[in-house]
Amino acid sequence: MNRRRLRVYPWLMGAALWGVWIGEILTRRGWQGGLGPILGSDFITLYGAGLLYRHHPARLYDPEAQAGIQAALIAPTPYPGLNPFLSPPYVAMAYSLLTLLPLPIAFALWNGLTLAWTLHAATGLRRLLPEDIRRAARSFPPIPVLLLSFFPFMAGWRVGQNHGLTLWLVTWLLISSRARQPGRAGLIAGLMLYKPQFVLGFLILWLAWKEWRALAAFGATALLWLGLSLLTGGGPLYGKYLAQSALVLSLPWVKGFPAFALITPYGLLATLLPPSARLALQTVSALGLLLLGLGLARIAASLRNQPWERQAPAWVLAILYPLLAFPYALLHDLMLLAPVLTLWAAGYPSRWLLRTAIGVYLGALVFSFLGALTRLALPALLPLGVGIAMAQEGVLSLRPQEDRLQ
Secondary structure (H helix, E strand, O other), rough: OOOHHHHHHHHHHHHHHHHHHHHHHHEEEEEEEEOOEEEEEHHHHHHHHHHHHHHHHHOOOHHHHHHHHHHHOOOOOOOOOOOOOOOHHHHHHHHOOOOOOOOOOOHHHHHHHHHHHHHHHHHHHHHHHHHHHHHHHOOOOOOOHHHOHHHHHHHHHHHHHHHHHHHHHHHHHHHHHHOOOOHHHHHHHHHHHHHHHHHHHHHHHHHHHHHHHHHHHHHHHHHHHHHHHHOOOOEEEEEEEEHHHHHHEEEEEEHOOOOHHHHHHHHHHHHOOHHHHHHHHHHHHHHHHHHHHHHHHHHHHHHHOOOHHHHHHHHHHHHHHHHHHOOOOHHHHHHHHHHHHHHHHHHHHHHHHHHHHHHHHHHHHHHHHHHHHHHOHHHHHHHHHHHHHHOOOOOOOOOHHHHHOO
């Protein structure tokens, strides 16, 4: 892998992925893409949840109502089966704003916002790099090209996921923290509550650092989510949400669910083990969640009084925590590896950084297709591999960088 190939290949991969997307649009039949699966399937689920929240809130978590509204939204395209809505009620409340627009226009608007968020996140990731690293990176493709040609981006773009928003929020949370604006960082974490599992690592970190301003801003934003949903009649839905949240643990064994797209160790093991191992796997997963959380708290506490640049191990683990400890994260969530690799480049560059980045970039494409063929969650090897590589290179060491270089 020489420098010329490193410069050219992402452009070629991006051209191929975007060419396939354009081909799918041109050859689509209603909402069915040229390759077969429904275009915007996840967005249709969220849009349908928004409609239920507006017109029939009591049936938001009713599978029959969800199936009926999803089928009606894509008619006369054949309905492929229920894509369940499993998010908190306030997520449906937020998406209900988009239901003021017709579905095709709302989907196009959402994809436009996703593109804008991703491009702005690329600007933020570049800001996290020191000037000497920025100069060295000029011989490589620009960060926007790398992000837009990264297969998980296109996988999420195709189904209308919120991965661009998540990447943008995590990136600017890091920038706010580096700028010593914990209040703004906490507010951003609160905005990310549409995926609560992605916030927990940051909360552990701030608790260990006794960063009360960040926690207060997060709490105020969380209360705003809850308050708005209560005012709009969503209060009774929280009991139903909690009652059906256990379904997430069983999703890998649900017929028709793309378990091969899971990127967590839980997902990988679930695709390797029979349903009879479910209880044991869930027990081990809960134990891992606790132990990794305690490990993150310990590392964060040991770095509390260090300059921001030396706190990179804590930030890296806070981002990786949901990808390693929680049962549910999907292929498009691999976009979160971009800020992880950026933090590695910013404070702890090493010979393994480039190799790991190339492995993630190519592995996301190769493992996705191999996983689809074998029905195994092979993309789950990527966050795990990044964590192992960073530990091997001492990035997750508690010692200051100067000590490690001696």
